[in-house]
Amino acid sequence: xxxxxxxxxxxxxxxxxxxxxxxxxxxxxxxxxxxxxxxxxxxxxxxxxxxxxxxxxxxxxxxxxxxxxxxxxxxxxxxxxxxxxxxxxxxxxxxxxxxxxxxxxxxxxxxxxxxxxxxxxxxxxxxxxxxxxxxxxxxxxxxxxxxxxxxxxxxxxxxxxxxxxxxxxxxxxxxxxxxxxxxxxxxxxxxxxxxxxxxxxxxxxxxxxxxxxxxxxxxxxxxxxxxxxxxxxxxxxxxxxxxxxxxxxxxxxxxxxxxxxxxxxxxxxxxxxxxxxxxxxxxxxxxxxxxxxxxxxxxxxxxxxxxxxxxxxxxxxxxxxxxxxxxxxxxx
Amino acid sequence: xxxxxxxxxxxxxxxxxxxxxxxxxxxxxxxxxxxxxxxxxxxxxxxxxxxxxxxxxxxxxxxxxxxxxxxxxxxxxxxxxxxxxxxxxxxxxxxxxxxxxxxxxxxxxxxxxxxxxxxxxxxxxxxxxxxxxxxxxxxxxxxxxxxxxxxxxxxxxxxxxxxxxxxxxxxxxxxxxxxxxxxxxxxxxxxxxxxxxxxxxxxxxxxxxxxxxxxxxxxxxxxxxxxxxxxxxxxxxxxxxxxxxxxxxxxxxxxxxxxxxxxxxxxxxxxxxxxxxxxxxxxxxxxxxx
Numbered sequence: 001x002x003x004x005x006x007x008x009x010x011x012x013x014x015x016x017x018x019x020x021x022x023x024x025x026x027x028x029x030x031x032x033x034x035x036x037x038x039x040x041x042x043x044x045x046x047x048x049x050x051x052x053x054x055x056x057x058x059x060x061x062x063x064x065x066x067x068x069x070x071x072x073x074x075x076x077x078x079x080x081x082x083x084x085x086x087x088x089x090x091x092x093x094x095x096x097x098x099x100x101x102x103x104x105x106x107x108x109x110x111x112x113x114x115x116x117x118x119x120x121x122x123x124x125x126x127x128x129x130x131x132x133x134x135x136x137x138x139x140x141x142x143x144x145x146x147x148x149x150x151x152x153x154x155x156x157x158x159x160x161x162x163x164x165x166x167x168x169x170x171x172x173x174x175x176x177x178x179x180x181x182x183x184x185x186x187x188x189x190x191x192x193x194x195x196x197x198x199x200x201x202x203x204x205x206x207x208x209x210x211x212x213x214x215x216x217x218x219x220x221x222x223x224x225x226x227x228x229x230x231x232x233x234x235x236x237x238x239x240x241x242x243x244x245x246x247x248x249x250x251x252x253x254x255x256x257x258x259x260x261x262x263x264x265x266x267x268x269x270x271x272x273x274x275x276x277x278x279x280x281x282x283x284x285x286x287x288x289x290x291x292x293x294x295x296x297x298x299x300x301x302x303x304x305x306x307x308x309x310x311x312x313x314x315x316x317x318x319x320x321x322x323x324x325x326x327x328x329x330x331x332x
Numbered sequence: 333x334x335x336x337x338x339x340x341x342x343x344x345x346x347x348x349x350x351x352x353x354x355x356x357x358x359x360x361x362x363x364x365x366x367x368x369x370x371x372x373x374x375x376x377x378x379x380x381x382x383x384x385x386x387x388x389x390x391x392x393x394x395x396x397x398x399x400x401x402x403x404x405x406x407x408x409x410x411x412x413x414x415x416x417x418x419x420x421x422x423x424x425x426x427x428x429x430x431x432x433x434x435x436x437x438x439x440x441x442x443x444x445x446x447x448x449x450x451x452x453x454x455x456x457x458x459x460x461x462x463x464x465x466x467x468x469x470x471x472x473x474x475x476x477x478x479x480x481x482x483x484x485x486x487x488x489x490x491x492x493x494x495x496x497x498x499x500x501x502x503x504x505x506x507x508x509x510x511x512x513x514x515x516x517x518x519x520x521x522x523x524x525x526x527x528x529x530x531x532x533x534x535x536x537x538x539x540x541x542x543x544x545x546x547x548x549x550x551x552x553x554x555x556x557x558x559x560x561x562x563x564x565x566x567x568x569x570x571x572x573x574x575x576x577x578x579x580x581x582x583x584x585x586x587x588x589x590x591x592x593x594x595x596x597x598x599x600x601x602x603x604x605x606x607x608x609x610x611x612x613x614x615x616x617x618x619x620x621x622x
Contacts, residue, residue, distance in 0.1 A: 054452050057618035075456040076351060084452070090445035094367045103360050107453035109352040148449070 005068025006031055007082075007156040007187040008053060012062035015048050015211075022048045024211035025062070030156075030189055030204070035182045037202035037219070038191040041301055045211040046191045050086045050160050053189075055079065066156060084158030084189070088165075089145025093134030097125055097144050100133055104148050112151045119147040122177070138165040146177065157181060160191045175201060199293040209301040222296055229289035230269060233259035235282035243279050247272050261289065354459045354466075361467035365433065374429030374471070378479030381425055382417045386486040389413075401499060406487075409494040411509040413487025414480045415516065415583065421479060422520055422576040427527045427552050430472035434531025435544030437464045438614065442539045448619050461536075461614045465607065468528050473521055480517040484510070502585035512582055519579035519592055522599045523572055527552055529603035533610040536617070569594070572602050 008030035015023040023045040030036045040046045051057045053064045055071025055078065063070055069078035091100040098116065105112035120126040123143035133141065142162060149157055162178070163171040171194070178201055182188050192198050198205060199219070206216040215222055234240040237259055244253045244260060249268025254261050264272065269286070276283060365371045389406055402419075405412040441447040450460060496509040504512065530551055534544035556573040558564055568574050578595035581588030 051448075051618075051620065054448075056448050056451060057620055058616070076454050079452060079454065082452075086448060086452075087445070090449055092364060092367070092444075092446055094369075095364070099363075099367075103363070104449065104453060106356050106360055107352055107450055107455050109350045109454050152453070 005065065007034075007067055008036075008064065008189060009068075010049070010053065010062065010064045013049060013052060013059050013064060014061035015045070015052060015057065016060045021211050023052070023059075026208065026211070026213050028206055028213070028216065030187060032155075032187055033182075033185065034204050035178070035188045035190065035202045037198035037205035038189060038208070039193075039195070039198060039205055039297060040208035042193075044208045044301070046208055047086055047160055049208070050084075050158055050189075050191060053158060054082070054084070054086060056086065081152075081155040082158065083149035083152040083154035083156075084160070085145045085149065085162075086158070086160045088138075088161075089141060089148065091133040091141065091144060091148075094132060096130050096132055097136065097140075097147075098129040100144065101129075101148060101151060105151050108152050110153075112153075115151055115153075119150040122150060123147045139167065139170045142166060142170075142174070146174075150181075154186060156187045156189065158189045161193060162190070163192065163194050163197060171197070195292075195294045195297055205293075207297060207300050214300045215296075219293065223290045223293070229261060229263050231259060231261055231285070231287050231289050232283070233285040234276065235284060236280075239279060240276055240281045243275050243281060244272060247275050259285070350454075351459075352455055354462050357455055357459055357463035358466045358470075361437075361463050362470060365467060365471060370436070371433065371471070374432040374475050375478055377425050377429045378421070378475045379482045381421055382413065382479060382483035382486055385417055385420070385483070386413060386490055390490050401497060401501075405497055407491050409496045409506070409509070410486075410488030410491040411484065411493070411496045411506060411513055413491070414483035414513045415496075417479065417483040418517060418520060418579070423556070423573075424549075424553075426472075426476055426479065426520070426524060428549060429475040430468075430524055430528050431531045431545050431548040433471040434468040434528040435535050435546075435548050436541045437468050437532065438535040438610075439539050439541040439544050442619070443541065451619055457615050458611070461611055465529070465532055465610075468532055469525050472524050472528050476517050476521055476524065477514070480514060484513060498583045498585055499580060500584040504585070516579035516582050519582060519595070520576065522578060522592070522595050523575035526572055526575075526599040526603040526606070529606040529610070533606040533613070536610045536613045570598055570601075572599065575599055 006029055008028060010026055010028040013023055013026040013028075014021070026045070026049055028038075028049070038046055038050070048057065052059050053066065053071070055075065058072055063072070066078050066082050067080070069080075071078040091097075092103070095103065098120070101116045101120070102113065105116060117126065120129050123146050125140060125143055125147060128136070128140065133144065136144065142165065146159075146162065149159075159178070163174045166174060175197055178188055178190065182201070188201075190198065190202060202219055204217065205219050205222065207214050232240065232244070237255060240260060241253060241255050244250050244262055247268070248271075250262050250264045250272055252261075252263045273283060273286065402412040402415045406416065438447075441450070451457060493506045493510075495503050495505050497503055498512075527548060531544060531548040534547045535541070538544050538547065552573060555571045558571055559568050559574060575595040575598055578591045581591040
């Protein structure tokens, strides 16, 4: 049963703290092999959802299943093949990095202890493994957290902001490591504030806002939904502008320094290319204009009260403040 | 981080699930205690007090006095020392030592966020709880017997390994006296483990180490106060603090077992509900700290 079950399946997940609804009927489905991005502003309910997934807190309603097992019902057995950390990984500061891993390996059973040297090497902490964790930098603790997760030979890795607090080199290395782990067949559920990181690593995403999922699906689909814009560069942009404006189904044509931009449905684009050829205008480049994840994220989450999920037609709400930096949004 | 390092061995390898034994978790709880400086504070109480007591008594010119026959026997036999120190430490110092760990053992992990780390491994919450209770009880036991050993060695070193007179006035040989001393300490563990249980409950419920330690001591002190309130004499046999003296029956001839049996069920009335409540709190709690 659990062999074919998805790594993560959340259904109608709700968590209330008194009057506050931290997680509001969240449905998630992480498929085997996914690198699944879990995005949302601070306080959107990401960490609470991950805590429920790991059985650390009980849902008010709904359930989460990991490989078909419910951590709230089956306890540690449901976490078989699952590893990761929520918020920053925490260790015993008075024990060395190695001792911490030995402790966790003892709690994992099986052959986890035999892999301590190996995982310390992977995260490049072997030379510092004998030092007490109390003296570790934030980045070293993050790496030790990854090492602790790898001890369990996970099939599902749940990482909550793994790059937070790392320097640029550390962030790059973390991305590379996650990509390699994914390449080994590990399903990764990655909660992150680093939108470029998610855009680079993830194939599927869920975006949560105020406890609700406002988008779940393939990242490529989301980016396609971001707009029906196209960029066109021709041998004669002035003439192409006239042709495009006269063409049915082509809207919002504008000339820019690097060609034309217009909006259209796919079949109209085909007709335009034929019309341009008929007018003797050569097409140098014609490409869909993909929205960045950052643009889409803000459109979905920054609408404030006006934010709405994508419509069936795939149109997203108009971005408000979409040009604003992500850090600025976080600081609000 | 070594992105180029081989990851395959560590990752995605099917592993047969095997739940670690609770004793393994208990051993690691003890290792954690051994690695913390605060652990030694409670043990130091049990070691330093008998040494100071022996030193002070050795310097005094006049001995004896008090209701307890062992006070007048201090210089007659070194075996009187561990009996007197148990009598003196049992009211406050040993419960304090036990509370230091019992009140801390869940709350600190919660506050530091390490609880979420161990609860996402291959162990069930019940196992972690059991290991923590066992570790706190092991520590209390160690504190009591370390104190008894220190008092015995110091007393015997100063006043000799001689026969000792019991509460009923009979004389027992030194080897039998030694056995009785450690049996008395074992009996004292009965109420002390109930104190540990209350400490674990407060530790799990308050999630605050200081509050749990102070709260545990406050409970024992309040129970002690009840014994002196006029009109509440009837409650006295059922108070945990009264059971601190359950071992007196061992030092009579013939041995009076009744106080020990009595303390077993009275202390169970304190420890049982406290542990059950602590277990339920621990099992059902949301681990959101750290």
